[in-house]
Structure formats: structure tokens, C-alpha cells
Amino acid sequence: MxxxxxxxxxxxxxxxxxxxxxxxxxxxxxxxxxxxxxxxxxxxxxxxxxxxxxxxxxxxxxxxxxxxxxxxxxxxxxxxxxxxxxxxxxxxxxxxxxxxxxxxxxxxxxxxxxxxxxxxxxxxxxxxxGVDEVEKPVEIPSAEKSYIYVKVEYQLVRIATEEITYLESDKDYIKIYIENQPKPIVSLMSMKAIEEKLPKDKFMRIHRSFIVSLDKIKAATKGTIEVAGKTIPVTDQYREQFAAFFKSWQ
Incomplete structure (x- = not known):
């Protein structure tokens, strides 16, 4: 090349x-x-x-x-x-x-x-x-997008979405927490950009600073969820959407 x-x-x-x-x-x-x-x-x-x-x-x-x-x-x-x-x-x-x-x-x-x-x-x-933009998710020929690509220290890193437990916004950065990994993957990007990459039926934003994997939720109340040992509050802005999900658990 x-x-x-x-x-x-x-x-x-x-x-x-x-x-x-x-x-x-x-x-x-x-x-x-x-x-x-x-x-x-x-x-x-x-x-x-x-x-x-x-x-x-x-x-x-x-x-x-x-x-x-x-x-x-x-x-x-x-x-x-x-x-x-x-x-x-x-x-x-x-x-x-x-x-x-x-x-x-x-x-x-x-x-x-x-x-x-x-x-x-x-x-x-x-x-x-076939990625034509760093901020776009990779189109994978399957019924579900199994991976996302994010920039980490000037490299594109592939992350399996099924291994993500939750994501946290930290100023200009996003911390992506992965199962069985002690440290998160950190990428300079917005919460909106990462949210657009994730499968909407598998992830939900429940807080201004948090997106969670629905499959990784261990416990939930009407106002909180527990994922990967962390308790995260559901804020008012996202409570209605979460309530529909919570009802399916009952």
C-alpha cells in the first residue's frame, strides 16, 4: 500500500x-x-x-x-x-x-x-x-453489529459489544468497561458519538454520564441499576424509557 x-x-x-x-x-x-x-x-x-x-x-x-x-x-x-x-x-x-x-x-x-x-x-x-469514517460503527454483514471501533491513542481498537458492561463519560473522554478487564478502555469522543455506535436494543442511556449494557444488568429498582459491581442511578431524563425496560423484568 x-x-x-x-x-x-x-x-x-x-x-x-x-x-x-x-x-x-x-x-x-x-x-x-x-x-x-x-x-x-x-x-x-x-x-x-x-x-x-x-x-x-x-x-x-x-x-x-x-x-x-x-x-x-x-x-x-x-x-x-x-x-x-x-x-x-x-x-x-x-x-x-x-x-x-x-x-x-x-x-x-x-x-x-x-x-x-x-x-x-x-x-x-x-x-x-469498509469503515469510511472513524466515528462510524463498522457495518458487519450480520443481523446485529457485533463490534464497534474507537480511537485509542491514535489507533482504531475493535471492541466486542457483548463484552461491554457499561460506559461512562469523563469530560471529553469515554471510559468503556469490559468484562474481566480491570481497567476501562479510554477514548476521546462524545457520549452522543459512542451512543450512536451501540446497538439500540442492547444498550440504554440511563444517566447523562452512563450507558449500560442491558444484558449485563445484575439487579435493578425503579431508580437504580447494578452492573459490574457498580450501582448507577437512573436520572429523570431517562426514567420513562427505563421504566418500560424495568417492567419487562417483573
């Missing part, structure tokens, strides 16, 4: 090094390099590429701003971004705009190659499973 790519950096030496790294990597094809985000945006609009190596701090248009303007391409699954910067405080901001990876300057070719390998694995997974 060969990925077409563009490099953008307003520092000439950094851009030259990036171009050199790309050209010596068999999995990559360098389409062009740009010293500013506006020129890169125009080029991508005219001829989209697979991968964008993008500096964050640039004078005319920052890497974060450019990434936001490229949302339509990212949403189609046809473009992924690897940020490059000398400032580690931008890591979370880069993650929030769907960055595939983050290279902190100065980085070695080995570090660069690890990021490229993530990109190759990402596109292999996309083409194998």
Missing part, C-alpha cells in the same frame, strides 16, 4: 527534512510540499491526498485551523493528518481535530516511521472493513 502525501511547514529546514523522510519511505509518495497552509488547502481541494504532515504553528494559517477546514475530507475517511510541532502543549488540541499521530520536533526517522506505520494500518483497516 502506497499513501499519497503532502508536507506543510513554514520552516525551510524542517520542510526539507520531512520531504527527505517521505521520499525514502516506500509506503509513501510525496505529491508536494508547501510553506503555508493556504497553498496546501488549495492543492488538497484540487487533488486530495491520503496523508498530510502538518506543522501546527504557522503564520498565515495554523495547522489546527487548516485541519478544521479539511473536515469534509476527514469525514469521508479519505484524509488523515499527522501533526509536527516543537510545542507539546498542542497534543490534545491536535487529537481533538482527528489527528492520526503527533510528532514532536526534533524527531528521528524512526519516530517518523512509527507514525507512518500507524497510517498504513489505519488505511488497511479502512479498506478491509
Amino acid at each position: 502506497i499513501l499519497s502525501c503532502i508536507a506543510v511547514d513554514d520552516e525551510p529546514l524542517a520542510l526539507k527534512m520531512m520531504a527527505s523522510y517521505i521520499e525514502q519511505t516506500p509506503a509513501l509518495k510525496l505529491v508536494s510540499t508547501f510553506s503555508n497552509g493556504i497553498a496546501a488547502l488549495k492543492a488538497i481541494n484540487e487533488s486530495p491526498v491520503d496523508l498530510l504532515f502538518l506543522d501546527i504553528r504557522m503564520n498565515d494559517l495554523s495547522g489546527i485551523e487548516l485541519a478544521k477546514l479539511l473536515e469534509p475530507y476527514k469525514a469521508d475517511g479519505n484524509l488523515r493528518i499527522i501533526f509536527t510541532t516543537a510545542y507539546d502543549q498542542y497534543a490534545l488540541e491536535g487529537y481533538k481535530v482527528e489527528a492520526l499521530d503527533y510528532l514532536l520536533k526534533p524527531f528521528s526517522y524512526d519516530d517518523f516511521l512509527k507514525a507512518v506505520n500507524k497510517a498504513v494500518k489505519y488505511y488497511e483497516l479502512i479498506r478491509k472493513t
Whole structure:
């Protein structure tokens, strides 16, 4: 698999090094390099590429701003971004705009190659499973969607829905609790996004911060449920929906 790519950096030496790294990597094809985000945006609009190596701090248009303007391409699954910067405080901001990876300057070719390998694995997974968007559930040819895919530390992780006990929102993150695993899987995404991934007949939101697997509920009252050793209250917003489920238990 060969990925077409563009490099953008307003520092000439950094851009030259990036171009050199790309050209010596068999999995990559360098389409062009740009010293500013506006020129890169125009080029991508005219001829989209697979991968964008993008500096964050640039004078005319920052890497974060450019990434936001490229949302339509990212949403189609046809473009992924690897940020490059000398400032580690931008890591979370880069993650929030769907960055595939983050290279902190100065980085070695080995570090660069690890990021490229993530990109190759990402596109292999996309083409194998038919996922056309990171935030979409994978369409599996069966009566029920058995798996979901979520991003964990710049990777797509497959999770069997039947192994999920409950999910908890923690600010910008979702904690996914799995049977027989002491620690949850943590992903940077919204509660709404994860709720859309889950089979509606198997999971129910009972609280602003909790979604539970109906098959994993051990005990319930009209106002609480117990799952995986945790008691979770059913809040007023979700009480009516839960009441119908609770009635089926009686």
C-alpha cells in the first residue's frame, strides 16, 4: 500500500527534512510540499491526498485551523493528518481535530516511521472493513453489529459489544468497561458519538454520564441499576424509557 502525501511547514529546514523522510519511505509518495497552509488547502481541494504532515504553528494559517477546514475530507475517511510541532502543549488540541499521530520536533526517522506505520494500518483497516469514517460503527454483514471501533491513542481498537458492561463519560473522554478487564478502555469522543455506535436494543442511556449494557444488568429498582459491581442511578431524563425496560423484568 502506497499513501499519497503532502508536507506543510513554514520552516525551510524542517520542510526539507520531512520531504527527505517521505521520499525514502516506500509506503509513501510525496505529491508536494508547501510553506503555508493556504497553498496546501488549495492543492488538497484540487487533488486530495491520503496523508498530510502538518506543522501546527504557522503564520498565515495554523495547522489546527487548516485541519478544521479539511473536515469534509476527514469525514469521508479519505484524509488523515499527522501533526509536527516543537510545542507539546498542542497534543490534545491536535487529537481533538482527528489527528492520526503527533510528532514532536526534533524527531528521528524512526519516530517518523512509527507514525507512518500507524497510517498504513489505519488505511488497511479502512479498506478491509469498509469503515469510511472513524466515528462510524463498522457495518458487519450480520443481523446485529457485533463490534464497534474507537480511537485509542491514535489507533482504531475493535471492541466486542457483548463484552461491554457499561460506559461512562469523563469530560471529553469515554471510559468503556469490559468484562474481566480491570481497567476501562479510554477514548476521546462524545457520549452522543459512542451512543450512536451501540446497538439500540442492547444498550440504554440511563444517566447523562452512563450507558449500560442491558444484558449485563445484575439487579435493578425503579431508580437504580447494578452492573459490574457498580450501582448507577437512573436520572429523570431517562426514567420513562427505563421504566418500560424495568417492567419487562417483573
